[in-house]
Amino acid sequence: MQPTLPVLRQAVRAAISLGRSRATLASRGLPLAHHQPRPHTGSRPFQPPPPPPTPSRAMATRCAPTSLSARETLPSSSIRVLRTVESVRRWRRPHQLDQRTVALVPTMGALHEGHLSLIRAAARANHHVVVSVYVNPAQFGVREDLASYPVTWAADAAALVRLDRELADDGHNLGRISAVFAPRTADMYPSGFPGQEVDSKGSFVNITPVAELLEGGSRPTFFRGVATVCLKLFNIVQPDRVYFGQKDVQQTVVIKKLVSDFMLPTEVVVGPTARAEDGLALSSRNVYLGERRRAVATVLRKGLRAAEDAYSGGARDRETVLGAATKVIDGVLAEQMALGPEERVRFEIEYISLADPESMEELSVVDPARGGILSGAVRMLPVEAAREGEDLGHSGGPLVRLIDNIILAPAA
Numbered sequence: 001m002q003p004t005l006p007v008l009r010q011a012v013r014a015a016i017s018l019g020r021s022r023a024t025l026a027s028r029g030l031p032l033a034h035h036q037p038r039p040h041t042g043s044r045p046f047q048p049p050p051p052p053p054t055p056s057r058a059m060a061t062r063c064a065p066t067s068l069s070a071r072e073t074l075p076s077s078s079i080r081v082l083r084t085v086e087s088v089r090r091w092r093r094p095h096q097l098d099q100r101t102v103a104l105v106p107t108m109g110a111l112h113e114g115h116l117s118l119i120r121a122a123a124r125a126n127h128h129v130v131v132s133v134y135v136n137p138a139q140f141g142v143r144e145d146l147a148s149y150p151v152t153w154a155a156d157a158a159a160l161v162r163l164d165r166e167l168a169d170d171g172h173n174l175g176r177i178s179a180v181f182a183p184r185t186a187d188m189y190p191s192g193f194p195g196q197e198v199d200s201k202g203s204f205v206n207i208t209p210v211a212e213l214l215e216g217g218s219r220p221t222f223f224r225g226v227a228t229v230c231l232k233l234f235n236i237v238q239p240d241r242v243y244f245g246q247k248d249v250q251q252t253v254v255i256k257k258l259v260s261d262f263m264l265p266t267e268v269v270v271g272p273t274a275r276a277e278d279g280l281a282l283s284s285r286n287v288y289l290g291e292r293r294r295a296v297a298t299v300l301r302k303g304l305r306a307a308e309d310a311y312s313g314g315a316r317d318r319e320t321v322l323g324a325a326t327k328v329i330d331g332v333l334a335e336q337m338a339l340g341p342e343e344r345v346r347f348e349i350e351y352i353s354l355a356d357p358e359s360m361e362e363l364s365v366v367d368p369a370r371g372g373i374l375s376g377a378v379r380m381l382p383v384e385a386a387r388e389g390e391d392l393g394h395s396g397g398p399l400v401r402l403i404d405n406i407i408l409a410p411a412a
């Protein structure tokens with residue numbers, strides 16, 4: 001049975017006014033989008049590491065050591081492909097001695113312009129850029145669809161080679177892409193993969209309370225997995241700088257705390273959110289929307305922009321700032337629900353937040369000297385009735401969860 005407009009409206013309001021991390025309508029499962037691997041067309045295929053297994057302790061410890069050529073590179077490029085901790089350490093050592101700066105851009109692959117913008121920023125300011133491509137099972141909840149997370153190795157390799165050429169041709173960069181680090185789970189979790197359950201035992205990094213809020217409320221093991229894998233990556237690569245995207249704003253807060261609380265000798269650089277022309281934040285998951293849902297997926301961005309406008313217009317209190325977002329989101333919902341099942345798009349706002357930029361705690365009033373973070377998550381529900389020949393997105397258009405945010409900068 002599908003929720004009625006008033007019920008959906010009420011859920012949006014409830015989530016906003018209570019600052020909760022889940023709307024009451026939202027179910028707890030978080031299916032991630034499915035993926036069709038793209039065929040490789042090049043003559044020297046980039047051999048990907050095995051796709052992420054559905055991890056189990058037994059599987060992670062059973063994996064055989066990788067035996068690959070010592071000097072593997074991406075096709076037609078000098079970009080080294082490093083697969084083991086030891087190979088990164090060997091690559092890294094001379095750069096420590098010759099005082100060349102090394103930047104790390106951690107990714108889960110399925111590269112898009114957002115990732116590339118981070119790599120460009122890293123190349124501008126560092127001698128060497130290492131891009132890690134690793135779908136970290138520990139940050140996926142047990143009900144999330146780790147097995148079908150997009151894995152596009154050949155396309156990622158081609159994108160990195162293209163970008164590296166662009167960086168070489170542009171005289172303004174200090175460095176280029178020197179290496180891709182694509183490890184296996186057995187290498188990243190040498191004691192055996194600890195599992196994805198909330199009560200899994202293992203060596204974890206917990207950055208609380210920030211990791212429990214908002215995204216962490218919806219995805220209870222998410223930031224534990226992110227902080228743990230990032231600490232591993234930082235220890236392996238020993239980067240002078242690490243680059244993260246503002247799109248995952250709470251992740252940047254968690255990483256900054258990780259770096260400062262564990263005295264890691266690296267600088268955290270946050271790159272702006274790369275967006276499509278209509279403002280939708282680029283995300284690996286957008287390909288699963290299909291044209292109909294893609295057109296409405298900007299609803300979160302529109303709501304956040306309205307809240308930002310309210311703030312710019314002088315509003316400081318939560319009700320007025322977030323009320324502006326609710327009004328816009330309600331309007332989009334009303335428009336959609338007036339349409340028939342073959343035309344409309346259904347969505348659920350999971351949360352809309354106005355939070356402190358350092359703690360991510362909800363604010364009732366914004367102190368302009370500190371600023372704030374407007375953020376939200378929307379669940380784009382599968383279409384109810386497909387039109388004849390309609391392209392519903394990759395894998396038939398599953399539920400897609402999207403996030404976005406706007407930083408309310410502190411007054412100068």
Ligand SMILES: Nc1ncnc2c1ncn2[C@@H]1O[C@H](COP(=O)(O)OP(=O)(O)OP(=O)(O)O)[C@@H](O)[C@H]1O
Pocket residue numbers: 106107108109113114115117118243244245246247248271272273274275281282283284285286
């Ligand atoms: N649109 C974007 N603009 C800038 N940075 C981005 C953008 N999208 C992702 N990033 C950053 O790229 C890094 C790797 O992110 P990730 O590989 O998870 O991509 P993603 O598109 O966010 O995928 P997902 O759909 O799983 O959220 C993170 O630091 C993330 O914040």
Ligand SMILES: CC(C)(CO)[C@@H](O)C(=O)[O-]
Pocket residue numbers: 106107108134136139226229230248251
């Ligand atoms: C930082 C990260 C690569 C850790 O797996 C991931 O959370 C991501 O892609 O944002």
Ligand code: BAL
Pocket residue numbers: 108139248
């Ligand atoms: N960009 C965040 C990675 C994730 O959603 O798991």
